[in-house]
Amino acid sequence: MLKARxxxxxxxxxxDLYFQSTEGINTIQYPYEMQPVPDTGRYRLHNEIDDCIVCDKCAKIxxxxxxxxxxxxxxxxxxKTSDGTSKRIYAAKFDIDMxxxxxxxxxxxVCPTECLTMTKVYDFSVFDIREHNYVFAEMTEAEIAEKKRLYEEHQKNKAAAKPVVASEPIAATEENKEAAGEAPKAARPVFRPKIKPAGPPPSNG
Ligand code: SF4
Ligand code: SF4
Known part of the structure; x- marks a missing residue:
């Protein structure tokens, strides 16, 4: 590549030397030959879904x-993921639109389990742009419906097992306080300002 400069x-x-003179040529026989890409390059994303905890951080950022x-x-x-993180959420859908x-x-x-990585795949040309949407979730429709049903059922059982609390709080009036054995508040003096009658207007002399 440097020689191409x-x-x-x-x-x-x-x-006769036309085909021997290769100095400065940067054309390669793509796709049979490819330029090497750096390890830190940012190309197509891949999600190792078995290690994904569906935390949503990637989508948020x-x-x-x-x-x-x-x-x-x-x-x-x-x-558990391969790094030992506990998995508690299923991914019904995990799509990345490249x-x-x-x-x-x-x-x-931001990915806490490092399951989301940028690969070295840089050639993913397609005829239909919708094919740039990469699907990583592996659940079937039946599995999704079943997991949703199980979670809803679990929530209902949890709600039913909760103890019933008093519905209406009692109003804190003085009568109710007395009935509940609390001492009523002492009467507070009411201050009313007195209005002085208007005097004669001040003389200028
Ligand atoms: S998916 Fe979003 S956050 Fe990830 S590299 Fe592409 S643009 Fe950036
Ligand atoms: S940040 Fe990582 S673990 Fe969290 S949902 Fe995205 S890919 Fe999955």
């Missing part, structure tokens, strides 16, 4: 809203 000397195509997550709370721990992504990398920096 020097331009090739003009050589006539009929010259994304400046262009290209991550769409639909979480379903589980009624108990559903497993057509909108500006490759800032913020989502990967």
């Amino acid at each position: 020097k331009s090739r000397k003009p050589v006539i195509v009929t010259d 994304c400046p262009v809203n290209c991550i769409t997550i639909e979480p379903i709370k589980a009624v108990e721990e559903i497993g 057509g909108k992504c500006c490759f800032c990398g913020l989502c990967t920096t």
